[in-house]
Amino acid sequence: MNPFTYSHATAVDDAVRDKASHHDAAYIGGGTNLLDLMKENVERPTHLVGLNRLPLATIKNNPEGGLRLGALATNADTAWHPEVEKRYPLLSQAILAGASPQLRNMATNGGNLMQRTRCYYFYDTTTPCNKREPGSGCSAIGGYNRIHAILGTSQSCIATHPSDMCIALAALEAVVRVSGPNGDRTIDFTDFHRLPGNAPHIDNTLRPGELITGLDLPAKGFEKNYSYLKLRDRTSYAFALVSVAAALDLEGNTIKEARLALGGVAHKPWRDTDVEDALKGQPATADTFRKAATQMLQGARGFGSNDFKVELAKRAIVRALKQATEMKQGPSDVFLNSNP
Amino acid sequence: MLLQLDGMSFQSTSFLVPMSYPSTTKRGVMGAPAAPPPASTVTLKINGVETRLQLAPWTSLLDALREYADLTGTKKGCDHGQCGACTVLVNGKRINSCLTLAVMQEGNEITTIEGLGTQEKLHPLQQAFIDHDAFQCGYCTPGQICSAVGLINEGKAHSEDEIRELMSGNLCRCGAYVGILNAVKEVVDGTKVKS
Numbered sequence: 001m002n003p004f005t006y007s008h009a010t011a012v013d014d015a016v017r018d019k020a021s022h023h024d025a026a027y028i029g030g031g032t033n034l035l036d037l038m039k040e041n042v043e044r045p046t047h048l049v050g051l052n053r054l055p056l057a058t059i060k061n062n063p064e065g066g067l068r069l070g071a072l073a074t075n076a077d078t079a080w081h082p083e084v085e086k087r088y089p090l091l092s093q094a095i096l097a098g099a100s101p102q103l104r105n106m107a108t109n110g111g112n113l114m115q116r117t118r119c120y121y122f123y124d125t126t127t128p129c130n131k132r133e134p135g136s137g138c139s140a141i142g143g144y145n146r147i148h149a150i151l152g153t154s155q156s157c158i159a160t161h162p163s164d165m166c167i168a169l170a171a172l173e174a175v176v177r178v179s180g181p182n183g184d185r186t187i188d189f190t191d192f193h194r195l196p197g198n199a200p201h202i203d204n205t206l207r208p209g210e211l212i213t214g215l216d217l218p219a220k221g222f223e224k225n226y227s228y229l230k231l232r233d234r235t236s237y238a239f240a241l242v243s244v245a246a247a248l249d250l251e252g253n254t255i256k257e258a259r260l261a262l263g264g265v266a267h268k269p270w271r272d273t274d275v276e277d278a279l280k281g282q283p284a285t286a287d288t289f290r291k292a293a294t295q296m297l298q299g300a301r302g303f304g305s306n307d308f309k310v311e312l313a314k315r316a317i318v319r320a321l322k323q324a325t326e327m328k329q330g331p332s333d334v335f336l337n338s339n340p
Numbered sequence: 341m342l343l344q345l346d347g348m349s350f351q352s353t354s355f356l357v358p359m360s361y362p363s364t365t366k367r368g369v370m371g372a373p374a375a376p377p378p379a380s381t382v383t384l385k386i387n388g389v390e391t392r393l394q395l396a397p398w399t400s401l402l403d404a405l406r407e408y409a410d411l412t413g414t415k416k417g418c419d420h421g422q423c424g425a426c427t428v429l430v431n432g433k434r435i436n437s438c439l440t441l442a443v444m445q446e447g448n449e450i451t452t453i454e455g456l457g458t459q460e461k462l463h464p465l466q467q468a469f470i471d472h473d474a475f476q477c478g479y480c481t482p483g484q485i486c487s488a489v490g491l492i493n494e495g496k497a498h499s500e501d502e503i504r505e506l507m508s509g510n511l512c513r514c515g516a517y518v519g520i521l522n523a524v525k526e527v528v529d530g531t532k533v534k535s
Binding site (some may be wrong): 080 | 372396397398400419420421424426427428430433435436439441443444487490494496504505507508509510
């Protein structure tokens with residue numbers, strides 16, 4: 001790690017000001033990804049603004065009838081929070097599908113959004129990577145790309161966003177609350193992360209110096225019919241090859257409303273509202289789900305080692321929607337299946 | 341070092357920079373700072389004892405414990421949060437001590453393997469690990485035991501599948517998982533398990 005200075009911020013304004021007053025500063029919440037990247041020399045901040053004394057670790061009702069998750073509440077405290085378990089079990093399930101208990105005890109909600117790709121070449125400072133070093137090239141295109149994206153890719157980058165939590169947040173239409181040098185604002189979850197285009201070094205739409213202070217969940221939590229299906233190379237403690245957050249509002253066997261988001265396939269949680277609209281009014285049957293899966297993967301392409309993901313994603317969508325309809329989930333979800 | 345984990349090479353403590361000078365560090369394109377940040381006093385409460393240490397800001401909690409507080413029970417495995425050998429408890433919750441800075445843990449109650457039992461009276465999990473042959477080389481064991489204490493504090497694991505899932509952050513390269521599972525299960529259940 002490079003040398004750096006460290007300060008504890010005690011108020012949001014102080015944190016924003018402190019970061020702005022240093023040239024290469026970074027915020028640090030749980031630190032589980034940032035410190036790892038600093039050890040690899042991928043991130044080289046000269047000053048860290050410590051956030052864990054800020055009063056942003058609470059989870060409480062918001063004025064819109066939903067729930068506000070503090071940016072510094074840990075992933076574990078969020079997943080096991082009684083209101084999250086009861087009203088947003090899809091989110092609990094997604095969080096608990098990610099990382100390990102130790103990491104979830106440290107990682108914060110804001111930090112989960114800010115974590116960077118686990119692309120092997122992004123981590124390997126001896127190889128070209130447009131995300132790490134703009135203009136140097138992409139080693140994953142034409143390289144080994146088993147974990148890489150199949151949707152929304154560009155000639156510059158085929159990295160994926162690694163989060164599970166964010167896939168559920170996308171499906172639930174969370175809103176990101178931020179504070180910055182020019183005041184406070186909110187960002188719809190779909191607009192928070194971005195596609196790589198020709199600037200893959202920019203992961204999200206935060207403006208310089210902005211700090212995530214919380215996440216607002218809308219009142220509707222789809223707590224009756226949901227599934228977070230995560231497919232990976234091990235049954236635990238591995239990043240998703242493909243994951244699906246599926247949430248349904250059913251009237252009998254008819255779909256009144258559907259939400260569908262994919263992880264492990266793109267530079268951001270992948271949602272397609274056309275697919276969700278097409279599901280409205282349809283019977284919740286395998287045939288309907290297969291059509292949705294085909295539509296969702298339109299335009300998908302593999303890059304060699306990840307070609308399998310296109311078919312895997314289609315089948316995962318069908319299975320997740322079926323699980324959400326029947327609320328019977330697979331053996332690997334047995335631990336997380338205590339919800340109705 | 342004893343272990344080599346898939347996809348992670350063991351790191352020696354070579355990146356530990358003596359506090360007086362950053363000899364092994366390289367600056368990026370931004371150029372070198374005029375002087376390295378000085379070490380400052382960090383007060384950590386470790387196993388109930390207030391401990392004042394002179395630490396550079398980039399000292400991880402793991403290095404603070406091992407190299408500055410002389411508590412070498414906590415092990416450095418991958419140093420990247422993947423293996424769980426460095427697991428300690430902070431305010432009763434298990435974390436990877438390699439992925440947090442010592443300075444971030446001021447004011448918290450840190451418990452390491454040294455704080456769990458005594459030679460005369462082992463912690464029930466320590467005894468259970470012995471009874472169930474839950475280790476071979478023993479390198480992952482302090483992390484396994486601290487993790488299991490955290491698991492029991494959480495109260496979420498009841499079945500074997502749940503214990504396996506919630507112990508998945510601790511790797512054992514010797515493959516003593518059957519014994520580890522039985523040891524943890526015995527303490528979770530409060531009844532004897534046959535190994």
